[in-house]
Amino acid sequence: MTFNFFNIFTFLHMAKQKDNPAENKKGESYLTHVAFDSVVFGFSGEKLKILVMEYHNTGLFALPGGFVGLKENLNAAVRRGLKERTGLSNIYLEQCYVFGDVKRHQPAVLRKIIKANGLAADDKHWLLDRFISVAYYALINYSKVKLQPDTLSDSCEWYDLDAVPKLMLDHNLIVQKALETLRKNLDEKLLGTNLLPLQFTMKQLQQVYEAILDEKVHRTNFQRRMLASGLLIRTEKQFLGKAHKAPYLYQFVK
Amino acid sequence: MTFNFFNIFTFLHMAKQKDNPAENKKGESYLTHVAFDSVVFGFSGEKLKILVMEYHNTGLFALPGGFVGLKENLNAAVRRGLKERTGLSNIYLEQCYVFGDVKRHQPAVLRKIIKANGLAADDKHWLLDRFISVAYYALINYSKVKLQPDTLSDSCEWYDLDAVPKLMLDHNLIVQKALETLRKNLDEKLLGTNLLPLQFTMKQLQQVYEAILDEKVHRTNFQRRMLASGLLIRTEKQFLGKAHKAPYLYQFVK
DNA sequence: ATTTTATTGTCTCAATTTGATACAATAATA
DNA sequence: TATTATTGTATCAAATTGAGACAATAAAAT
Secondary structure (H helix, E strand, C coil): CCCCCCCHHHHHHHCECCCCCEECCCCCEEEEEEEEEEEEEEEECCEEEEEEEEECCCCEEECCEEEEECCCCHHHHHHHHHHHHHCCCCCEEEEEEEECCHHHCCHHHHHHHHHHCCCCCCCCCHHHCCCEEEEEEEECCHHHCCCCCCCCCCEEEEEEHHHCCCCCCCHHHHHHHHHHHHHHHCCHHHHHHHHCCCCEEHHHHHHHHHHHHCCCCCHHHHHHHHHHCCCEEEEEECCCCCCCCCCEEEEECC | CCCCCCCHHHHHHHCECCCCCEECCCCCEEEEEEEEEEEEEEEECCEEEEEEEEECCCCEEECCEEEEECCCCHHHHHHHHHHHHHCCCCCEEEEEEEECCHHHCCHHHHHHHHHHCCCCCCCCCHHHCCCEEEEEEEECCHHHCCCCCCCCCCEEEEEEHHHCCCCCCCHHHHHHHHHHHHHHHCCHHHHHHHHCCCCEEHHHHHHHHHHHHCCCCCHHHHHHHHHHCCCEEEEEECCCCCCCCCCEEEEECC
């Protein structure tokens, strides 16, 4: 088994019971009370999707998340986590909100996960402690992703945004907040392009906008606005053998 | 001395050395590794100001901040802190960013503060540990504030935004980020009105905008835009004995 | 009492942006 | 060669914005 400490199960496996700091068997330690969760957006088949993990034998779904190394930048920890899950570096990533309510502390839920994996759920296990979670959203090129299934048998899959299951703790709320933030920031630097391959047609970009905003946009006005932004470079035409005019491919200016 | 645990000095005083959780002599405990800092904006004399604390005998300036009780919501902790400093409840408050870089961990600075106050700065003192800080910005009615000077002799004063001294750690960066966020959000629900008394003239509101954006705005177009928002109620005229037409007073719709 | 001063509130008009539609161009197919 | 399903651009009215004109007015100056 390869070491993958982004995964909470691996982490459970390795964590020794220690008050502070939390330490795994490789001697690596993490900040207590601090966690992060990522809402990873992808775009495929005209739909917006996010990554959701399923914890085995528990029926529990959750966002991919993790913990911060004692000597690790918070943002770096999140990137490390995303790398583990998707294989991608250089992901577009933004903070979104910090969830810090007491009611999100539900040791019973964590205990269920721990037990379902045959681990000792001592009452003093540090993972049963309260955590503040820093939520991020990430925009990735769906087609480049290689989801890495986990050694401890939980899965990590794409779910259509409109078909996300009930997630543990406040994770559905986190998804909501991430989507809100994404919508608010959408026009900054044509954010949506992060969800597409290097080159894309205007129609694809429009579909990304429509998926995120959950509303139709006017085609020609959208095109006018995108071109006027000066952030798109027009490259060659894309011939797909369809019986109509071939669209241009565009790419984001570097 | 009254107990004021928003203040880091008071906290230093009361904190016993304990790994986790940190506990003061009243038996109250706080989350380790988690802190918050507030950029408190006020408006007076046509200028935007923020609250800055000065740590005595150290030459160190800092933003007001604090820690989160074990059974306390993060947002509630920040409000508690603001109440202590300003005497105000119901403050407009927003999260702004989480600062989580390793390089912000500078135990030498904290040690200096601790020593300057005649406290034991044991190497294992929990305050010398690394903290993630959740930054907030607050908008308050300057005239309503009663700054509460602290029993442990640090001060808390207003500084013009363009004359903020060098602050400890990354606090100047936090101010920058808060200002950016404020600018981005300024138009939502006439945010600026939170910096003014219940009733205000259009000119005052304009000055708030100009102070925040650091640029002049066109008077009549500004007025048109504000009135068109439908969020302002016009009340009586304000007679200040000046040799010109008296302006109307407005207030934000509730 | 009348004029002056400094500001306020409203109006106007051109410039720009936006919304909606028309229409020509064009790959591949029939 | 005509047809089909787009795509890219142009057009025009409607709405918004930028800049300035101007009348109203509260108090001071004359």
